[in-house]
Amino acid sequence: MTWPTEIRAGGKRLECAGFGPAPDKAPTLVLLHEGLGSLALWRDFPQRLADATGWGVFVWSRAGYGRSEAAELPRPLDYMTREAVDVLPEVLDAIGFRRGVLMGHSDGATIAAEYAGSVEDFRVRGLVLMAPHFFTEAGGLASIAEAKAAFASGGLREKMAKYHDDPEATFRGWNDAWLAPGFRDWHVGEVIDYWRVPCLAIQGADDQYGSLDQIREIESRSYAPVDTVILPGVKHAPQSEAPEAVLEAVAEFCARLARIEAAEPELA
Template identity: 55%
Template sequence: MQDLNPTGTLHIGASDLEYRMIGSAPADAPTLVMLHEGLGSAALWGDFPDRLAAATGCGVFVYSRAGYGASSPVTLPRRLDYMHVEALEVLPALLDAIGFRRGLLLGHSDGASIAAIYAGGVQDHRVQGVVMIAPHFIVEDISVASIAEIKAAYETTDLKSKLQRWHGDVDNAFYGWNSAWLDPKFRDWDIREYLAYIRVPVAILQGADDRYGTIRQIEIAREECYCPVDVTIMAGAGHSPHREAAGATLEAIVEFANAVLQGDEGARGRAA
């Protein structure tokens, strides 16, 4: 276990991963571990982790996966099973390194899929619930179409310059994600098998106007999971409800976290 400063770098495997820790350390209190989207980073969560920490009383740990933010770049092209690698190899080592003892995984998009693979594939008793924002369990036509559109935008508009604010090597971040999803072989990517092995409560938050996935993802979770699945459809939100409907998203996550982690004084919610 490494000593955690409010910000720093963890050496996990062959990579240096930037992180930010808000509130109590994982060894001292329940912790929400946040897993960002396919073009995200620790910083791109904005102040949402701080608001979560204030509203739940939990510690909140955010980090940038390799290839994102200020973390080490990755070799391109990425392996098409990169989310499995993150869930089954990197995340277990990271949780051990930070002294994680009890809490929730909270993932967005790719991060939600990684959280699902971990929860179903590792059976870690320390993880007591999983929050998935806009998760993917299979590849849908709408996902591929929107990812192809964003590739065109990256190469023809100011999107690249906007993303440079969040990534040290923006091409590494973008193409590592985009090229994997657009590879024809990726259409066979399917993580439904992991859902049946999740043994903790799950909360799914989906924007009503999500252009990267449909309600089919939620139907799959309900079909495959034996654990409780709490679903919230966020009106007026797209693929990033924590940005587009931040207040309602925060409220839903806090309610879930408090219900799952009740009994631990450090996890009891305070009025936001």
Template identity: 50%
Template sequence: MKRHGIQIIADGKRLEACWLGPGPGQAPTLVFLHEGLGCVGLWKDFPERLVAATGCGALVYSRAGYGGSDPVDLPRPLTYMHHEAQVVLPQVLDAAGIQRAIMVGHSDGGSIALIHAGSVDDPRVAALVLMAPHVFNEDVCVAAIEQARHAYEQGDLRTGLAKYHGDNVDVAFRGWNDAWLDPAFLDWNLESFLPGVQVPVLLIQGVQDQYGTAAQIEAIERQVSGPVQTLWPEPCGHAAYRDQPQAVISATTQFLENRMKSRPPTTNASALTSRGGV
């Protein structure tokens, strides 16, 4: 499946972006929202595999300061995810002509999707597929991000990331790492947005995720207004789409089929749990 590069200008920045599969007038669109160190390239072949399984189209883009997108000034404000969700993402959807969107968010991308769905009146958003989303800070997250800083400064993490971010590598890493390790970020919390999330949500949390605990998922399950399903793949760390891609693809395909047909889901209770009908 070939990726087609498209031009996206949002919030005054040129964003690296590509399109896969059917156009927005032919099928719903999977909108891929990457993690705090991610970009178009770091999704690898997961978008192609999910498009092939679901029949949806896909928009994959790198936020400003990542991958091949325009850089941003540092330090990032501690509200950078709010800005991405409430200002940038609507412009991205407009620029790409999205008509019906399923947000596929990982980590920071999942948090951005929750802010958008919980605070922006956007009827284009039909559902959320969220891998390891955060809605508050935790000690385990801070410890893992401190380890990432050490690996970046003393190990080979910078070299690995530079293959995907190029000249943006320091902007990408410092913008994410410095914000999360700012003492003021300990009070970061998105729970006030959760009651506003009325669309169906699929939550995917690796059992061995080093960046967050089950408390993140439990808070979302408890407070969103729409129906929720949850997948706990294992063995699986922070990036379920890399560690357990087939489990994620199968769960997402089933979730979307049930959502589009508006009927109660039939799931393997040992792996996938639900609250409400999707």
């Protein structure tokens, strides 16, 4: 099989791309982007990840992002849960996912975490979560409010227009949900209690959108093994601010999963 450039999931047309071996040839790392991300905004990271691991890497833009079909606004306050439970299963089936790891950044990390804790899918053998969030924090909400001001001033809007068909809708879908009064009580940490696969948690020590309490939530709640990488001097985007460290950590994590799987005895 070959990687598709378009799939349908959640009733929407979604742009996508694959790097390295297809799911019928090797395990797959499925990349889930951040709240203002897209396929293109991963830049060269997916190819470098495929080269570093020898695994396939699949990337797509969620509805309302990049060149994918528009999403309905306003987004519901549980939009990440809906992406995890309603849309991600269709994405994985659409690409013929067989086994591998969900790797998310920011909102994408939360979606991956929710999937692992809500959907029984034995194809998922591990999680890589970069800058995940499981609950709101005053500092993170303040940074999101600052982003709103940056968008209104035009600078952020112009940058986003390079990567999204409708930057206004993309920004509002994310920013309006996070700054809604009802979102202050948002908390999905309980999904961690139901993980049954190892997790690699990566966060910048200077992340402006979330404190290390988000990582501690994982460490204190997960029954499955957790590896943690905290990157000094790094803010919210480890994959672009410290790509070599992230690639090394993920490659070792995937290699360890492969060794464990190879050592498991076959069931008669």
